[in-house]
Structures are given as C-alpha cells and as structure tokens.
Amino acid sequence: MNSFSPDPPRVVRPTRVDDLIDSRLMARLQRLDVVSRKIFSGRIQGERRSRRRGISVEFADFRPYVHGDDLRFVDWNIYGRLDRLFMKIFLEEEDLSLLVAVDTSASMDWGTPNKFEYARRLAMALGYIGLSNQNRVSMCAFGEEGGVQHLNNLRGRRRTRELGQWLLDLQPGGGGRFEEAMKNLALSRLGRGVVVVLSDFMFKEGYQDGLRMLAGRGFDLFAAQVLSPEELDPASRGMSGDLRLVDLEDEAETEVTVSEQLLRTYKDTLNRYCGELREYCIRRDVTHMLVDTSTDLDVMLVEYFRRRGLLR
Amino acid sequence: MSWLTPLTGLLVAAAAVPPLLLLYFLKLRRGRRSIPSTMLWKRSVEDVRANVPFQRIRYSVLLLLQMLILLLLVLALAQPQFEGGGSASGRTVIAIDRSASMNALDDPSGRSRLELAREAAVDRVESLHGGGLFSGGSEQIMVVAFSEGAEVIAPFTDSRQRVIDAIRGIGPTDSATGLGEAIELARVFTTSTDPESLGRDTGTEEAASIEIFSDGRIEDLPELALRDGEQVRYHVIGSDRAPNAGITRIAAERPWNRPNTMQVFAVVDNHGTEPIEVDLELRVDGAPRAVTPRPITVPPRLVVEGGGSAPGREEVAFVPFEQPRGALIEVRLLHQDPLAADNVARLVVPPPRALDVALVGEDPFVLKSLLAGMPLRSLDVLSPAEWAGLGPDLEPTWDVVIFDGWSPERFPPGRYLVLGSVEGIDELVPFDDGEKVFVRSARDDHPIFRFVNLDELFIWTMPKVVVDGDVEVLAESMEGPVIALVERSGTEILWVAFDVLDSTWWHQRGFANFIPNAVEFLATSGGALVQKALAPGEAISMALPPGSRAVEVLAPDGSRSEGFLDPDGRFSWGPVLQTGIYTVSWNAPGSGERASRPVAVNMVDPREGFLDAAPSIDLSVDTITATRRARSTLVAVWPWLLLAVLVMLVLEWYVYHRRVG
Numbered sequence: 008m009n010s011f012s013p014d015p016p017r018v019v020r021p022t023r024v025d026d027l028i029d030s031r032l033m034a035r036l037q038r039l040d041v042v043s044r045k046i047f048s049g050r051i052q053g054e055r056r057s058r059r060r061g062i063s064v065e066f067a068d069f070r071p072y073v074h075g076d077d078l079r080f081v082d083w084n085i086y087g088r089l090d091r092l093f094m095k096i097f098l099e100e101e102d103l104s105l106l107v108a109v110d111t112s113a114s115m116d117w118g119t120p121n122k123f124e125y126a127r128r129l130a131m132a133l134g135y136i137g138l139s140n141q142n143r144v145s146m147c148a149f150g151e152e153g154g155v156q157h158l159n160n161l162r163g164r165r166r167t168r169e170l171g172q173w174l175l176d177l178q179p180g181g182g183g184r185f186e187e188a189m190k191n192l193a194l195s196r197l198g199r200g201v202v203v204v205l206s207d208f209m210f211k212e213g214y215q216d217g218l219r220m221l222a223g224r225g226f227d228l229f230a231a232q233v234l235s236p237e238e239l240d241p242a243s244r245g246m247s248g249d250l251r252l253v254d255l256e257d258e259a260e261t262e263v264t265v266s267e268q269l270l271r272t273y274k275d276t277l278n279r280y281c282g283e284l285r286e287y288c289i290r291r292d293v294t295h296m297l298v299d300t301s302t303d304l305d306v307m308l309v310e311y312f313r314r315r316g317l318l319r
Numbered sequence: 320m321s322w323l324t325p326l327t328g329l330l331v332a333a334a335a336v337p338p339l340l341l342l343y344f345l346k347l348r349r350g351r352r353s354i355p356s357t358m359l360w361k362r363s364v365e366d367v368r369a370n371v372p373f374q375r376i377r378y379s380v381l382l383l384l385q386m387l388i389l390l391l392l393v394l395a396l397a398q399p400q401f402e403g404g405g406s407a408s409g410r411t412v413i414a415i416d417r418s419a420s421m422n423a424l425d426d427p428s429g430r431s432r433l434e435l436a437r438e439a440a441v442d443r444v445e446s447l448h449g450g451g452l453f454s455g456g457s458e459q460i461m462v463v464a465f466s467e468g469a470e471v472i473a474p475f476t477d478s479r480q481r482v483i484d485a486i487r488g489i490g491p492t493d494s495a496t497g498l499g500e501a502i503e504l505a506r507v508f509t510t511s512t513d514p515e516s517l518g519r520d521t522g523t524e525e526a527a528s529i530e531i532f533s534d535g536r537i538e539d540l541p542e543l544a545l546r547d548g549e550q551v552r553y554h555v556i557g558s559d560r561a562p563n564a565g566i567t568r569i570a571a572e573r574p575w576n577r578p579n580t581m582q583v584f585a586v587v588d589n590h591g592t593e594p595i596e597v598d599l600e601l602r603v604d605g606a607p608r609a610v611t612p613r614p615i616t617v618p619p620r621l622v623v624e625g626g627g628s629a630p631g632r633e634e635v636a637f638v639p640f641e642q643p644r645g646a647l648i649e650v651r652l653l654h655q656d657p658l659a660a661d662n663v664a665r666l667v668v669p670p671p672r673a674l675d676v677a678l679v680g681e682d683p684f685v686l687k688s689l690l691a692g693m694p695l696r697s698l699d700v701l702s703p704a705e706w707a708g709l710g711p712d713l714e715p716t717w718d719v720v721i722f723d724g725w726s727p728e729r730f731p732p733g734r735y736l737v738l739g740s741v742e743g744i745d746e747l748v749p750f751d752d753g754e755k756v757f758v759r760s761a762r763d764d765h766p767i768f769r770f771v772n773l774d775e776l777f778i779w780t781m782p783k784v785v786v787d788g789d790v791e792v793l794a795e796s797m798e799g800p801v802i803a804l805v806e807r808s809g810t811e812i813l814w815v816a817f818d819v820l821d822s823t824w825w826h827q828r829g830f831a832n833f834i835p836n837a838v839e840f841l842a843t844s845g846g847a848l849v850q851k852a853l854a855p856g857e858a859i860s861m862a863l864p865p866g867s868r869a870v871e872v873l874a875p876d877g878s879r880s881e882g883f884l885d886p887d888g889r890f891s892w893g894p895v896l897q898t899g900i901y902t903v904s905w906n907a908p909g910s911g912e913r914a915s916r917p918v919a920v921n922m923v924d925p926r927e928g929f930l931d932a933a934p935s936i937d938l939s940v941d942t943i944t945a946t947r948r949a950r951s952t953l954v955a956v957w958p959w960l961l962l963a964v965l966v967m968l969v970l971e972w973y974v975y976h977r978r979v980g
Contacts, residue, residue: 261361272367
C-alpha cells in the first residue's frame with residue numbers, strides 16, 4: 008500500500024520522548040556537535056571562541072592599558088622589562104545558539120515515512136546534540152496562519168525531556184504561511200546562531216521572502232527540505248491512472264492522467280524547483296539540504312549533515 | 320431523405336451507444352488522492368499541455384488502436400459495398416433482355432424470367448439510388464430493353480420512380496437476342512460529339528456502366544467488344560438447367576400436280592440432356608386434324624467439341640390431306656416445358672391459285688413445253704413483235720411475263736422472268752462476254768432454288784455484267800452474276816444471264832423445277848404459294864390491291880395498330896414481337912368491304928429455345944462472370960465496420976486501463 012492509495016495509512020504518532028529518539032541514536036549523537044561557520048557572541052561563556060576578547064586560557068593579543076582596565080590582566084612581565092603597562096587580551100569562549108524551526112503545516116503530514124514525524128525526530132536529534140554540547144537550544148514550530156510556537160533557550164542534557172515533550176505536543180495541520188512565520192521568527196529572535204529550518208518548502212506563495220527574512224539577520228542558516236519518497240519518485244510508489252489530486256492545505260484540486268510523460272515532466276519540475284531553492288540559498292549564504300524521509304535518521308545525521316557542515 | 324435500413328440503424332445504435340457512453344463514464348471517473356501540494360503537479364500538467372504541437376512519434380499500442388478506429392470509421396463513412404455501388408461515371412445503363420427465352424417459366428415461383436429480371440433491375444435501381452446513409456441519389460440511369468433490336472425505354476434520368484416505372488413497363492417479346500444495338504445505344508447516349516471536330520468523339524463523357532439482366536443466351540456476343548472505360552455487369556436470370564423442346568421449323572406444301580392437297584412438315588428440337596417422347600398435333604383452322612400415331616422420340620442435345628452444343632432433332636411429316644381452300648395450319652407439341660412459345664408453330668396457307676402467264680420470244684419451245692405442264696389458268700405465247708405492238712403504255716394483266724432471249728427496252732410495271740437478255744435492264748451493265756462458265760455460288764435457301772441444283776450447270780457463253788442499282792444476285796460465277804433479282808418500284812425482274820439453249824441446263828431436272836419456282840415466286844410477289852411464316856423481329860410486308868385503304872394490323876394480344884402503305888400498294892408494318900397470328904385488314908377498293916389476310920409468326924430460332932442460363936458471357940475479349948441476384952450481392956459493409964469500431968473501442972479501453980490501472 009502506498010500514499011497514493013485512496014485511504015492513506017494511519018500515521019503512528021510518537022507518544023513518548025523515547026519514541027522520538029532512542030538510546031542507540033542518543034549514543035551515536037553524543038559524539039557529534041553543532042558547527043557554525045560563523046563565530047557568534049553568546050550570552051554566557053560557552054565552549055566556542057568568540058571574536059570578542061574575553062576571559063579564557065587562550066591568549067589573543069596585547070593592548071596598552073587605559074584607565075579603568077582590570078588590573079588582573081596587566082602583563083606584569085612586560086611592565087618589568089619595558090616599564091609600560093600592557094593588558095593581556097584572551098579569546099573569550101561563548102555558547103552556541105541553535106534554533107530548529109519545524110514546519111507543522113498540513114503538507115508535512117504526509118508520506119511514508121511521514122514527513123512531519125521525520126522532521127520532529129530530526130529536530131529532537133539536533134536539539135539533543137545541542138544540549139549535549141552545552142549549546143543554547145531553541146525550538147520553534149510554524150504552521151497554521153503564520154503562528155509560531157517557541158521553546159527558548161534550553162541548555163544542558165537534562166533539558167532533553169522538556170525538549171522532547173514540547174515536540175510531542177506539536178500537532179500538524181493548516182496551511183503554513185511561510186513568510187509571516189519567518190518574519191515572526193526573525194523579529195523574535197535575539198542574538199545570532201545556527202538556524203535549521205525543517206520544511207518541505209512547498210509554499211504556493213513562495214519561500215523566497217521568508218528565507219530572506221532569516222538570511223538577512225545574520226544567522227548561520229540551514230534549509231533542510233524534507234521530502235517523502237512519494238514526492239521524489241511518484242512512479243516508483245505506484246502513482247498512476249486518472250486521478251483528482253487534492254491539496255492537503257487548501258483543498259485545491261487538479262485532475263491528472265498519470266502517464267510516463269507526465270511523470271517525467273513532474274520529476275523535471277521537482278528537480279527544477281529544488282534546484283531553484285538550492286540556488287536561492289547559495290546566493291544568500293544559506294546551506295540547502297535535501298532530506299529524503301526514506302533515509303535512516305542516523306545516516307542522515309551522521310553522514311549527510313556532517314558532510315553538509317552542520318554537524319561535526 | 321430515405322432510410323435504407325432504419326431498423327438496423329436503430330438496433331446498431333441501441334447496441335453501440337450505451338456501451339460507448341459507459342466507457343466514457345468509466346474513463347471519466349477519477350480516483351481522488353490527497354497530496355501535500357498540487358503546485359508541482361499543476362506546473363507539470365501545464366508543461367505537458369504547453370508542449371510543442373509536434374513531437375517524435377513514439378510506439379504506442381493505444382495510438383495504433385485509435386488510428387485503426389479512425390480508419391474503420393472513415394471506411395464506414397465511405398460505405399463500401401460488395402459487388403460495387405454506382406458506376407464510376409455516375410451513369411448506369413440498365414439493359415433488360417426481353418427475348419423469347421426470357422419468357423421461360425423455370426423459376427419455382429412460377430414467374431417468368433422477364434419478371435424476375437424486372438424485379439432484379441428494380442432492386443438494383445433502388446440500391447443505386449438509395450444505397451446508403453449519405454447517398455445523394457444522383458445516379459443517372461437509362462433503361463434499354465433488348466431482344467433482336469434495342470429500344471430506349473427511359474433515357475438517362477435521376478428520377479428513380481421514372482426508371483422503375485419504365486422497367487416495370489417492359490413487355491415480353493418472342494424475338495431473338497442481340498446485345499450490340501443496346502451497347503451502341505448506351506454509347507450514343509453517353510458520348511458527346513463535338514460538331515467542330517468532324518464528328519469525332521471528344522471523350523468529354525465517361526463511359527457508363529452497363530448492367531445486363533439476361534439469361535446470357537445472346538447471339539452477337541462474339542462480335543462485341545468493350546471500349547476503354549466501359550464496365551459491364553451481368554446479372555444472370557434463370558436456372559442453369561432448364562430442359563426445353565420446341566418446334567423450330569414448319570412447312571406446308573402443295574404438290575404442283577395436286578394443288579388441292581397439302582402436306583405439313585415440322586422439326587422438333589430437344590435442348591435437354593435427356594431424350595424426350597412427345598406427341599405432335601396438327602390443327603387446321605383451329606380444329607384438330609391429326610396427331611402423331613405414336614410419340615416421337617427426340618434425342619438429347621449433343622455436346623460439340625469446343626464447348627457448344629447442338630439440339631437433338633427429329634423431323635415429322637404429317638400424312639397429306641385434301642385442303643382445296645386456304646388454311647391456318649398449326650402444329651402443337653403436346654408437352655409441358657418452361658417455354659410455351661416454341662411449342663406451337665403456325666402457317667398460313669393461301670388457297671391454290673391459277674396463274675396467267677405470257678411467254679415472249681422467238682420460238683421458245685423449251686419453255687413453252689415446260690409451262691404447258693403447269694396448272695396455269697392461261698398461257699399466252701407472243702413474239703417480240705407482237706409484244707412491241709401492244710404499245711408503250713401497256714399495263715400487263717398477266718401475273719408473270721417471261722422473256723426468252725429477248726427483252727423490251729422498257730418494262731411496264733409487272734413481274735418478269737428474263738432469260739438470255741439484258742436489254743432494258745439498266746441496273747445490269749454488260750461489258751464483255753464470258754465463255755465456259757460454271758456457277759460458283761448460289762443462294763440455295765431462296766425459294767427459286769427449291770429442288771434446283773446448279774452444280775451440274777455449264778454455260779457456253781453469257782454476257783458479263785456489272786451491277787448498278789437495286790439488284791440481288793442469287794447465283795454468281797467467276798464471270799459475274801448469273802441469276803439476279805432486279806427490283807424497281809412496282810416491277811420485279813428475275814434475270815437469268817444466259818440462253819438456256821447455250822447451256823446444259825435445259826435438259827436437267829433442276830431447270831424443270833426452276834421455272835415453276837420462278838413463276839410462283841414472282842406471282843406471289845416474293846412469297847410462295849405456301850406463305851412464308853415470319854420470325855419475331857421481322858416486319859410484315861405484303862402487296863395489297865391498288866386502292867386499298869385503312870389498313871390495320873390485329874396482333875395476337877388483341878392490340879390494333881395502323882401500318883404504312885406505300886403508293887405502289889406495298890404494306891409494311893413491324894417488327895412483329897410476338898408469336899401467333901397477326902391479321903392485316905383493309906378496305907378493299909371499289910366495294911369498300913373489309914378484307915383481311917393472316918400472317919403467322921413463329922419462334923423458330925433454335926438458340927432461343929436453349930434455356931440454360933449462361934454463368935458468364937464471353938465478349939470478343941472479355942469474359943463477364945454472372946452476378947446471381949443484385950439484392951443478394953450488394954452487401955453494405957459499413958455496419959460491420961461500425962461493429963469493428965466498437966470492438967476496437969473496447970480493446971482500446973482495456974489496453975488503456977491495463978496500462979494506467
């Protein structure tokens with residue numbers, strides 16, 4: 008049975024945090040950390056170097072003493088030799104802000120494996136990686152009518168269950184208005200960091216304005232396009248015949264007669280659409296990642312996300 | 320608008336339309352599927368629709384099936400018919416045989432072949448005119464009836480009713496069969512001639528299709544040939560095994576020495592493959608006179624090498640009987656067969672007549688002694704001088720005048736036998752003398768040569784002449800005409816080139832028969848003492864007393880018509896088309912009383928008695944194979960094509976759903 012059958016299979020929803028991330032995956036993820044191509048200033052000292060000079064063990068530079076400087080950082084050895092006061096400047100280590108935005112629109116609740124469930128598990132895994140590495144982890148879900156749900160500033164592995172429960176409480180549905188949601192997110196987001204958007208980017212009004220909102224705020228932005236196998240290759244999943252296709256979000260109907268030519272044209276259209284998204288992202292220093300939900304989650308994280316530079 | 324087969328059309332529609340609609344309903348019912356976004360599918364469909372109008376043709380079973388369906392539909396619209404529809408030129412000549420053999424009643428329905436032919440022709444006209452859904456009915460049809468000659472019954476017309484009425488109005492005849500005139504008529508009506516091209520055919524019209532409805536027993540077929548573009552279809556009528564027997568010859572004779580006695584002869588032909596035993600009955604003036612004492616056996620027909628056949632034949636001679644008056648002789652075959660017309664033969668025998676004869680010559684002792692032995696009423700022997708003394712305005716009262724070795728410069732109206740002289744006969748121009756002459760050929764069937772054999776005739780000397788005028792040469796030698804018949808208005812001259820004493824003829828028996836024959840022939844104006852019977856297709860021609868008026872002909876079917884009487888008193892009417900007795904009547908000059916003379920018409924052509932319908936007709940070059948019945952052979956194909964379309968549609972639907980289901 009496939010997703011193109013008249014009655015799609017019921018999706019088994021996770022009810023426990025363990026359903027989102029099991030211990031085996033957690034063990035594998037502990038070795039990973041979120042990487043940012045940019046060095047951001049954080050609120051508290053973390054495990055990353057900041058451009059800001061600060062308090063750490065790693066020496067950065069000297070500068071002449073000015074009135075009011077902390078005398079603890081005067082280099083007294085230089086003063087002994089040169090009789091001038093110089094301040095030792097150290098690189099300050101900062102925490103990393105990780106924001107995972109999950110698309111909960113109705114279009115995500117489709118496919119085998121289900122795209123929403125896959126994105127939720129992916130968000131859980133990324134959050135766990137962030138928490139494990141003392142990063143400041145935030146979550147948000149955007150879906151119906153541009154509304155955004157937030158879970159802000161979790162830190163430390165002990166917040167894992169809280170994160171999982173928040174994700175379990177998410178319900179898919181509605182037609183996501185991506186631009187409004189991204190604008191909302193960009194305005195509400197303080198500071199900078201790594202932002203991962205998990206969505207299928209199937210927005211009839213377009214994804215460009217929404218992405219531009221985030222890209223312009225200086226985030227290290229990753230656009231993970233989550234697509235199911237039925238979307239990537241409908242023929243292999245048995246899509247055929249005379250069909251009336253109904254849009255899950257706005258109930259719009261399209262009548263098609265699935266032929267080899269139409270399937271070829273659909274694949275071309277999909278490739279072109281994904282290519283345009285990728286090109287748009289490249290132009291704005293956004294990393295595009297195509298996430299096939301038929302790929303195992305650990306393979307996706309350990310291999311693909313590492314290769315794409317989100318994890319290390 | 321007319322419907323050829325409305326019930327069939329409704330049945331086909333009832334059978335075809337609901338399944339077709341069902342197919343479309345089935346095809347239109349689409350499965351409902353939910354998908355994340357229709358955005359990409361809409362774009363894809365638009366891309367497909369916006370595709371270039373032409374693309375490389377890919378192999379597709381559906382395409383093949385749809386092409387086949389289209390082809391079948393187009394074929395169905397073209398309405399092909401087995402054995403053809405109308406002619407290519409849009410002109411058809413319906414030629415219906417109405418000869419004697421078409422009167423045969425060999426069909427189990429009891430209808431004659433002519434009736435069947437008319438019905439088949441009407442069916443054919445119906446099919447040509449109302450042949451299908453989109454028939455415009457523009458076929459031009461001409462109707463020709465043919466027997467010995469041909470007659471246009473209806474010229475080219477697109478009026479179906481007119482053609483059908485014309486066909487149904489064709490009546491039977493007892494004539495022989497000839498197709499040539501019918502084909503010539505068709506050509507005349509279909510070929511236009513440009514007067515500026517000196518009568519040559521301009522070929523602006525296409526040749527018509529000729530549809531012959533006949534039993535195929537047509538005499539002149541070997542002489543006919545089709546021209547380029549001419550099409551002939553032969554619809555055979557009648558059974559291919561129709562045994563028939565008939566009287567093909569009848570004769571009556573009064574022996575010259577016993578003129579009050581009459582003897583009747585008849586010949587019976589059997590065209591069947593089995594011998595038959597039949598009785599013959601002799602009737603005189605309608606009353607039975609004699610019957611053959613026992614049935615005569617007529618042998619079956621004899622198959623001749625080369626495919627032909629000759630009828631089995633038996634000659635019958637009735638016992639002579641006294642008949643001093645004229646009589647209507649009738650011989651009947653007491654036998655039932657498909658053709659009744661040849662089972663009766665009639666003969667009109669006038670009363671014995673005593674003749675007045677004049678013999679003119681210098682001591683014509685041989686002729687005088689011969690004529691003296693004939694039962695003449697009077698014989699006047701004159702010398703040339705005595706004849707000349709009768710004056711130039713002489714109107715001879717003799718029935719026959721014989722000139723022996725001399726002839727006058729001018730022949731008054733009358734009938735003459737001239738021996739050994741060409742004087743006064745302008746139609747024969749002498750130019751030399753011939754010596755030691757033998758007769759090379761002679762018209763042996765002519766009445767004057769009855770019991771006359773010219774093979775032994777040797778002529779010492781005779782004039783060589785050339786013919787210049789209305790002359791019928793009856794015997795000819797290497798040196799030119801020997802015996803000839805010269806006809807002028809009111810004058811007949813039987814001319815013998817030589818003096819009988821300059822030949823071996825005078826002491827031969829043939830000469831003794833020739834003189835009575837010649838006298839009888841001339842005295843009866845080309846007839847005989849026993850009147851010759853006519854065959855259907857011939858014309859009645861007889862000499863009536865000068866001053867006769869209001870001549871009328873009563874046909875065997877009771878119809879009356881007027882004939883043509885020329886100033887010389889010769890009456891002509893014809894052609895006669897039926898067997899039986901025609902009666903010519905007129906107002907006699909002077910008394911004004913109505914006088915009449917019967918004329919017998921017999922079907923004596925043995926070819927018409929051969930009734931087996933021919934499966935094909937062989938023209939000189941072409942062989943036309945028969946079509947049995949127009950109705951049964953004209954099968955419309957389009958219903959079958961539509962059925963095939965339906966099957967193809969179901970197949971296409973199946974293939975389509977197998978591929979996409």
